Amino acid sequence: MRDFKKYDVWNLSHKFVLKIYDVTERVPAKEKYQLIPQIQRAAYSIPSNFSEGCERDSDKDFNRFIQICLGSAHELEYFILLAKDLNYISE
Incomplete structure (x- = not known):
């Protein structure tokens, strides 16, 4: 356990x-x-999935959760771009 x-x-x-x-x-x-x-949700999915992955016994399971984190990071990147383009947030 990590x-x-x-x-x-x-x-x-x-x-x-x-x-x-x-x-x-x-x-x-x-x-x-x-x-x-x-x-x-996309934002908190990153550290929550990382912490869940740390609980896994195998490196294979841990790596799977890292992939989920990366997916959430890309999803979040899009939402931030969208919010910026809608002028809800600035650079």
């Missing part, structure tokens, strides 16, 4: 989730049930 809190990638992704929550507070209320939850 201690997820010892990994830089987990710490950075956790801090990023906190920033995402801060930024999404400024997104218009009309996105309360649409874009905001999607952004937040």
Whole structure:
């Protein structure tokens, strides 16, 4: 079993989730049930899947969870681009 809190990638992704929550507070209320939850779920999926993967016994299982993290990161990248293009957030 790995201690997820010892990994830089987990710490950075956790801090990023906190920033995402801060930024999404400024997104218009009309996105309360649409874009905001999607952004937040994609963001917290990264450190949560990493920590779940750390609990797995095999490297193969751990790597599978890393792939899930990468998928969430790409999904989040799109949502951030969308929010920027909709002028909800800035660079």
